[in-house]
Amino acid sequence: AYSDVEPKSYAPDWTFIADPVTLAEHSDFLFVTLAASAATRHIVGKQVINALGPDGMLINISRASNIDEEALLDALENGRLGSAALDVFEGEPKINPRFLELDNVLLQPHHASGTVETRKAMGKLVYDNLVAHFEGRDLLTPVL
Incomplete structure (x- = not known):
């Protein structure tokens, strides 16, 4: 399944889901691959993260601004999200030290x-x- 502004003609075999919360509710893994813009800033916030759930995994390979980092950290620390894999971070090159304390997070540099x-x-x-x-x-x- 995927979410976008509109269904894509080149993906007829994929399920189109209009909003990210519903997509997260139906996903085990949520890959974030968005460009950074005012429209995508914190598009993955508390509602999306909670919908993904305690067994879900968030993978951000796009831009840090697309994720509400505070909501993500809170969910990871409190078991509302299973795990996350990140290669971009708000305030780069510095990483919020709370990430470094978590066993359910994979961190690596952005290689693109x-x-x-x-x-x-x-x-x-x-x-x-x-x-x-x-x-x-x-x-x-x-x-x-």
Whole structure:
């Protein structure tokens, strides 16, 4: 199942659930993969976390602002959420020390695209943009 603004035509075999609370109620694992915006700030708050429940796991691989960190910590400390896996944190690079005291949390640095292949592709793109610039051509990926 998934939640979004509207159903996606490319996911006809997946169940569309319009709101995150209902999605959490029907999930064992909730993966958060949202862009950061005013609309997504703390979209995973106390209601969503409580709906996921004491056997549920929250996995955030997007942006820290999407999670209400205080609500998350409270639920983890009090057994209302089973576990969490996080690679982004509010106030980075500092991590709330309460996370470090919990056995039901997996913490790791945000790697996003940290593979050999993507790093090589990034390097080639930088090189290609520099060559285009110095040859007076349009950049492949201009920053406006």
